[in-house]
Amino acid sequence: DVKVTQSSRYLVKRTGEKVFLECVQDMDHENMFWYRQDPGLGLRLIYFSYDVKMKEKGDIPEGYSVSREKKERFSLILESASTNQTSMYLCASSFGREDIQYFGAGTRLSVL
């Protein structure tokens, strides 16, 4: 079974803190994705990566950065957390360009 693991289920941070969300997949997938999920807005793509050290902006990259130093790990970084970044963050991975995306369980981040 494909497993996408997000390091934290819940996180509470203060405004201005630097926040790291970690995601690991165990299926040697090439592509990895970070989404945020907000009620009424569905899932919106923040960043994705199709290879180690490669990254591309999604639809809402402002305020975020990413890092992919190893194939299995994709990190989302909030350089200076703000209250409008309070959300559910979902990581996903896929093998090929048109393959199924497998999601982690999500990290619910609250920024106070």
Add this chain to the structure above:
Amino acid sequence: GENVEQHPSTLSVQEGDSAVIKCTYSDSASNYFPWYKQELGKGPQLIIDIRSNVGEKKDQRIAVTLNKTAKHFSLHITETQPEDSAVYFCAASSSQGAQKLVFGQGTRLTINP
């Protein structure tokens, strides 16, 4: 870029009845249309998908139809059961570049016993 609209936002049906969720997309280059189910406390999971060279696809109680001319696709669930209660998302993807999925807003489906 692509825009996906999903309706309704909430849907309540009696157990055993059918449920239909509809999505429209804007980019005629989109050619891959997956549907995901998200249960409480879990990440979305693919339940069925369709590509633009196919008009309909079925998997047991679940079916998806695609109308490329009208740019809309629908999820049909027959003989609904309590375990079908979840949030459902449609998505669309273009063949250009890496697989960028654009998701609809989601539908919360409740099956009433």
